[in-house]
Amino acid sequence: MANKASNAILAKARAMYGHRLTPEDYEALAACRTLPEVASYLKNHTAYAQVLSQMNPAFAQRNRLELELHHEYFRKQAALCRYEMSIGQDIYRLFILQADIQQLLTCLRYLDSGRPGDYLFVLPSFLQKHTQLNLYALASVTDFASLLTALEGTPYYSRLEPLAELKDATNRLTALAAPALNGMVYDELIELFKHASKGMQDYYRRWYDLHMLPVVWRTKRMLGSHAQESQKRLRLGITALPVKTWNDLLQAEDGDAFVEELMRTRYGKEFRSIEWTRLDEAAGQLQFMWCEKNLRFSTDPVVVLLCYLELAKNEITNITHIIEGVRYGLPKEQILDTLIGVDYAA
Secondary structure, eight states, X not given: OHHHHHHXXXXXXXXXXXXXXXXXXXXXXXXXXXXXXXXXXXXXXXXXXXXXXTOOGGGOOHHHHHHHHHHHHHHHHHHHHHHHHHTTOOOHHHHHHHHHHHHHHHHHHHHHTTOGGGGGGGOOXXXXXXXXXXXXXXXXXXXXXXHHHHHTTSTHHHHHGGGGGXXXXXXXXXXXXXXXXXXXXXXXXXXXXXXXOHHHHHHHHHHHHHHHHHHHHHHHHHHTTOOHHHHHHOOGGGOSSOHHHHHHHHTOSSHHHHHHHHTTSTTHHHXXXXXXXXXXXXXXXXXXXXXXXXXXXXXXXXXXXXXXXXXXXXXXXXXXXXXXXXXXXXXXXXXXXXXXXXXXXX
């Protein structure tokens, strides 16, 4: 059964990736001038037709469109994780944790913007049977105190409750909460590592590094050598870099010095192999390239599953960037330049 499930993951993930957006799709989407045009193209010309089947593109709204796209991503997770459970892995609970955190941060963003009631209109009801959260209680939140009430009895309460004592948290709840909530993901990974395959560990060590390196880089650009906050967030149990390397990175005087130090690490050769101006965009590009290669050639079913989901998430992020670009009337070329993993005719 385990062998059959492993083979099914390999075959299904690769088949699903075959339905990805093409460079021509991206060009057509970036050339759209209105959101209804974007929705119409996705519905009529791409694999998102099914998830958008009930949407009338002429009346498409940004929140609803993005919600449906995330719904489709969760459906893909669920489809593949059925096989993952069969081979004795336990990544599914990590996916649910990440989905919960995404919902909490969405709710907090609406609180920060002074429009908490708007969360009701992006409520992902399809998550209700999987999540630890009462999503409808979140939809009734009016302030941070009522959010904490809605979280009582969940592991998220203890992570967010200390923010209630901060005097300067107004309009900064999302930024303050994100490190604490994302720390739960890293703690869960450390637990998973105790019985994970080497391939899964390699994937997540790289995933962690390519997420954390841009975080520290941005801190260096803003705060210079003051890296205490970044140091607090590090989880050395899930990094591929030695402690000494991280210490050298954290002691860099500014963003430029950080990049110089980064070029001496195991990732330096990869960063030098591509053209880039922003480290966060470069890290995303490197992760895309690595995932695409391993999706095609890895024989570890969990690695293939993780790589496919990372690529699927990147595609939704690209569509979101296109929606934003169209909303602000940016030219097609400028929109395409914000996308990761897209080859197109310039």
